[in-house]
Amino acid sequence: MEQRVLLCDTTLRDGEQAPGVSFNGPEKEMIARALADAGIDELEVGVPAMGSVEAKKISQLVALNLPVRLITWNRVVQADLLASYRTGVEGVAISLPTSEQQIKHKLRKDRGWLLEQMGQCVSEAKKEVGYIVLGLEDASRADLDFLQEIIVEAEKLGVDRIRFADTLGVMEPLNVFFNLQDLARSSKIPLEFHAHNDLGMATANSLAAVQAGFKAVSVTVGGLGERAGNSALEEVAVALKYSLKQEVKLDLKRLNAIALMVSSAAGRVVPRAKPIIGADVFTHTSSIHIDGIQKDFANYQTFPPESVGRKHSTSFGKQTKFKNVVWLLKSRGMAHDQETVNQLLNKTLDKIDQLDRPLEEEEILGIVLSS
Template sequence: MVLDTTLRDGEQTPGVSLSVEQKLMIAEALDRLGVDIIEAGTAIASEGDFNAIKEISNAGLKAEICSFARIKKVDIDAAADANADSIFMVAPSSPIHISTKFPGKSEDDVIAMAVEAVEYAKERGLIVEFGGEDASRADLGFIKRLFAAAVDAGADRLTFADTVGVLTPEKSEAIMKELCSEFDVPIAIHCHDDFGLANINTVYAVKGGAKEFHATVNGLGERAGNAALEEVVMTLEVLYGIETNINKQNIYNTSKLVEKITGVALPLNKPIVGENAFTHESGIHTSAILRNSSAYEPITPEMVGRKRHLVLGKHAGRASVEAVMKEFGYKATEEQMKEILKRIKDMGDKGKRVTDADVRTIIETVLQVKREKRVVLEDLSIVSGMNIMPTASVKLKINGKEIIEAAIGLGPVDAAINAIKKAVKEFGDIELVSYRVDAITGGTDALVDVIVQLRRGDRIVTARGARTDIIMASVEAMLEGLNMLI
């Protein structure tokens, strides 16, 4: 089973705070993803968390809805009153946690408090998953006594929590084997990534017999984060042959939704869901990929709901250029191909990121193809100020037809892009996948380089705009990309 704690541990990522509506959107996506248990928050923490858990519990989702709780009756009451199906209740189990949270209390005192809390939770009709907090720094003999008492009191599941990420894979597997041999109820593993071992510790715990693991989408969580759901699932299923209930084709869309709502950007090279995970530039690699994708990809991008992306730069080879030209419907002589490759490599050697629009311009210049732009900017005006919502009005000529649209945004750039997207909506849903800006020179009159990534359906393109005016640079990049998509 998979317990997803994006809405609880994940929300504890510094700078992340989710509204009830945002939590419900993520919960619905997690349900479509196929997670077994959604830890929707901590009911006692705030009115917002209580309302979110209640909304999610009443949303008719297939997943079990869980609230985090301490071994306190007020926490249990809040979870039950929010209509949660279950609670993940934790008791401090290491000496440092017991002395810090319950000064003067002994291990036996903690056991007695845990038993009382579990029994009360069962009286309130809750499924109880009981965990030892900081179990990886606790005496294993005490963990066994604590777990045995919790099970006798009615706990349905147990969790071994590596709260500060100090487990190693070998210990994770060995401890789980020992615990699973002594308890008949399912045992879960909950890992943090302080040493970068959360994913592998989780995998080894499952190897050792854990029937459930806790994780977050994109590895969100306080400090260095938690085990990343997408990485653990794919490792278990592809490398270890251990199946989960996760709908793998929904992994990428769920990841992008969480990234957008939380505002926590993913590293480009993040496994499985990072933008570069299925992107190829090297000429040698691209040539092989085009013949047999498994040559340089351990899994297909389609498996996780993605598409392969070939990019051109200083490492470009003939095969990748030919693939791009085929997409554009162009053919080149041997000499023209050499010149196209040379210009692309020269651009890359100068430290520039070569966008799809750059490649198309190079190809059409060498082939002397004159292409009329289908999307042309005729006018743009922006209104912005301290007490004014930024508003943009844009006039475009699209395939000879004049279109005027206006939109608001969080800033003038956002407003301008929103207005352009409204103007081209009849051609399909154009999604701005990424937006990046760099100052090429110093000073307030700096030349800025804006690179956007746009998606229409399954097709993604990159385009550039370079101006001293960041708004115009952004608009120029958008129009370049649109001219490739429309």
Template sequence: MQYYISHYNKEPELNFPDEITVYDTTLRDGEQTPGVCFSPEEKLEIAKKLDEVKIKQIEAGFPIVSKKEQESVKAITSEGLNAQIISLSRTKKEDIDAALDCDVDGVITFMGTSDIHLEHKMHIGRQEALNTCMNAIEYAKDHGLFVAFSAEDATRTDLDFLKRIYNKAESYGADRVHIADTTGAITPQGITYLVKELKKDVNIDIALHCHNDFGLAVINSISGVLAGANGISTTVNGIGERAGNASLEEVIMSLKLLYGKDLGFKTKHIKELSELVSKASGLPVPYNKPVVGNNVFRHESGIHVDAVIEEPLCYEPYIPELVGQKRQLVLGKHSGCRAVRAKLNECDLDVSDDTLIEIVKKVKKSREEGTYINDDVFKEIVKSCNYKKE
């Protein structure tokens, strides 16, 4: 058995779309994390690993930003990956031309549509914004691109105007529209309502680009597709502006195991991908980060370890190998005899029951005094208990 999930998950009636596209924006929105700048080589390596995981669409960058950014995106499009390569562009002809020069398959063109964005950032009215967006969509479609139109700050945009601009985008040939929860300011119930309202009038694909300011990016994404959207934007390790974006690994594994929606990803490469992005970004993965954190499959508490030794799924919802992780039994203050005995077996050491008890006491004492019990420390403790290999 590879996983053991609550049987209550099967009780609610869920209506997922037949097809859900996960498009990853680690190389664009992830790189907008303050202080992060991927080299062209790092971008290509990450793109190749995303392709190995079987991501359908990779948002490779924002070509208009710089000449080197264009070179990075072009290197990815030249690699012959299976994924569709898309890039970001403002609603400007020069942005779309820069994307075309990179030979991308498509673009996400965007504009802030909320009144606060229009007034304080764009300094234009709704009609001018609508006209500008349609001109960009038309220009990109005329050049044979897949086109997604993203309403920035959509979750704080007037609903009637949002419907109007999405309907217009559809009439101009857009392939998909994006709901950008730019400040992470919507709830799962709110995104459910919004998607259902939009589905009454919008007849093309709807994708969700959720930020994590309140820790709701993943559940908002899942709630959105349950309401009828069929695209989710993610980043590896959930990196991105401020609190980041919906975490790729959390979205994939939640859909696969909790909701029974397997999208065909090669999940065994998830840990490798996480480590690659962490190294390139310089952002360490928190030890308690779901799916990819170092502590997710580590156990110390004696009560837990006893059960895990006999049946790991007592304290793990799925086996670590599913995501390229490994189980670890950690010795410390909470360790008991079974954990120490397991460690002794791992080190090919055998001791009497009396010596075992003595080792357990010294392990607890050493950890409480501030010493981390790695293999070398453990062997020294064993040696101090007058262990002699026969």
């Protein structure tokens, strides 16, 4: 049986790197509990090296004894790792720049130094924690032969998982699928894909990585994260189940509630058309669509909204027809003779023209009650 893809959530780390976002202790606990209860595979809960306040929040999460692995993010620096060990987390992610651009122009070092530093940090971490993720920062711009060299060294060191990061979000799905298959096949260590959404392809790239053989995907709730954000948990999870037909441990019915919680804590409004969690994504306005779903929801729905904690709804626009009004009245147990329907339809179309926008079901029912 094919191994299930791991969903590794980094809302409390990379998500919190979104401009203007900062979670306090209770908010971190609330989000962590909700994700753990929903069945997430792993939580990356922060960066202890940021200081004592952050480290304390992480220690408090560890003390909850949630049924999920907690890891922290660290540079390939011993001081960062020491701060992580003190929090009591089960695992650490050790991130090292892998592109020539970042090795030379950010670290101002060379490949030899990087491999030596990696070896020292991983060897020490093996003594302190039970799980190690090696993060390959800017891997999408790195030399593939050098990445292979790092993977071979990581295997010798006993690393548990390797994270391939498309740090600038510059990859596209075909490139991910065709160029990374050999990497996935040759690695004895499970690979994780960490996508950024700078060009709007984070979810697509994550799915392409899974199809290429990657065993884990980094996600954040709502796609929250640095710059344009990361792969959205809800999009990846639902697409894994309904597009790739893969087993998903996560309870998808909890996605909407979790998204609303994170949106409130982050002070970020969910766009109306945001896949899975947006206000409008299960609402039909076109009379052709409304007619279609009246006959069979599968005509215009890939999966039932109830499966992700949502409900189906309709709104009525300029294309509203007689039978759309009949359906609404009938669904509410109201009279729907021809004269009543014609009057309501005319009033509805007049109101739509006056407001220059579609009307929600409750607005139309308000017209009925005021007549």
